[in-house]
Amino acid sequence: MRVAVLTGGGDCPGLNAAIRAVVRKSVVRFEDEVIGYLDGWRGVLEGDSMPLDIERCRGILPRGGTILGTSRTNPYTIDGGPERAMATLERDGVDALIAIGGEDTLGVADRLAASGMPVVGVPKTIDNDLSGTDLTIGFDTAVQIAAEAIDRLHTTAESHDRVIVCEVMGRHAGWIATYAGIAGGATAILVPEEPFDIDAVCEYLRHRHSFGRYASIVVTAEGALPAEGTITVASPELDQFGHPRLGGIGNTVAAEIERRTGFESRVTILGHIQRGGTPSAFDRVLATRFGTAAADAVHEGAWGEMVALHGARIERVPIADAVATLKTLDAELFRSVAEVFFG
Numbered sequence: 001m002r003v004a005v006l007t008g009g010g011d012c013p014g015l016n017a018a019i020r021a022v023v024r025k026s027v028v029r030f031e032d033e034v035i036g037y038l039d040g041w042r043g044v045l046e047g048d049s050m051p052l053d054i055e056r057c058r059g060i061l062p063r064g065g066t067i068l069g070t071s072r073t074n075p076y077t078i079d080g081g082p083e084r085a086m087a088t089l090e091r092d093g094v095d096a097l098i099a100i101g102g103e104d105t106l107g108v109a110d111r112l113a114a115s116g117m118p119v120v121g122v123p124k125t126i127d128n129d130l131s132g133t134d135l136t137i138g139f140d141t142a143v144q145i146a147a148e149a150i151d152r153l154h155t156t157a158e159s160h161d162r163v164i165v166c167e168v169m170g171r172h173a174g175w176i177a178t179y180a181g182i183a184g185g186a187t188a189i190l191v192p193e194e195p196f197d198i199d200a201v202c203e204y205l206r207h208r209h210s211f212g213r214y215a216s217i218v219v220t221a222e223g224a225l226p227a228e229g230t231i232t233v234a235s236p237e238l239d240q241f242g243h244p245r246l247g248g249i250g251n252t253v254a255a256e257i258e259r260r261t262g263f264e265s266r267v268t269i270l271g272h273i274q275r276g277g278t279p280s281a282f283d284r285v286l287a288t289r290f291g292t293a294a295a296d297a298v299h300e301g302a303w304g305e306m307v308a309l310h311g312a313r314i315e316r317v318p319i320a321d322a323v324a325t326l327k328t329l330d331a332e333l334f335r336s337v338a339e340v341f342f343g
Helices: 015-030 041-046 081-091 103-114 139-160 175-184 198-209 249-261 281-299 319-324 331-341
Strands: 002-007 033-037 049-052 096-101 119-123 163-168 188-190 216-221 265-269 305-310 313-318
Touching (some): 002 015, 002 041, 015 033, 015 096, 041 081, 081 103, 096 103, 096 281, 103 119, 119 281, 119 319, 139 163, 139 216, 139 265, 139 281, 163 175, 163 249, 175 188, 175 331, 188 198, 216 249, 281 305, 281 313, 305 319
Parallel strands (some): 002 033, 002 096, 096 119, 163 216, 163 265, 188 216
16 A cells, blocks of 8 residues: 555654654565655645655654644645645545644545545544543643743742742643643643633632742633623734634733732743654553554554544544534633642
């Protein structure tokens, strides 16, 4: 078979490990030929690809980013985009496409699969918000990076007796904020699923600081929103998939905390640091398992399905189910565990 692979959406640690696994399993076990489309769906639309073999993939296991490049191109926002994508695969003699991506990339894959494209999905997103899988490629590394940053922020906050607001990624889901906040001993965690009361946050801080010279860390997801009528935030612009380009809520929160409490406050926005660098051991293994399982799915004709982690097992779910609804934060984890340590 001639198998193609692409990586779409935001980059994350572990993508290269997944590409390597697809190539290794496809070439060694099935004697397939593998190519990679460059920059996500853009490469498919423009027929821009490169050959992938075992030699080309040597040494990429620990590398962050993706050797194929990525973009947020959406064929369904381009005139004739879906037809061009189907025509490219036919012209290139591609028998199967493995799409490695999150909600948007796999949403396109699902629609193309319904139109007859032989596609298999692999879940990746540091936000961990894809339904149908317990974990996605990149999440574990992002949490590790955020937790290490919070550890470092603690020491400087303590030295200056300050409040530091640490903004992490998470447009619609607070998985990173909650895991990193718990691991880093945050005074409060703000997530998109739970509109926050800034007065309550300030009360947590007053309580903590009432014991003497203290410093506090407030972790906020980029998509966290204040309860209605409490703080006014600007409306962000949208990307090709209609999602807001977020970032900056940490600045608003820090300013409000200082204004309301008098505690000197600073903000650190981790941003793309969470996406870059070497993947954790867990993400390397998960990506490798997903990549090899995707190659198996191709040879079993599991079109329109996504490989997924359920407990300790790699299984398959329809891509349609994975992208139908976002997997938001477990309310019990937030209320029964995280909130216990607020203040």
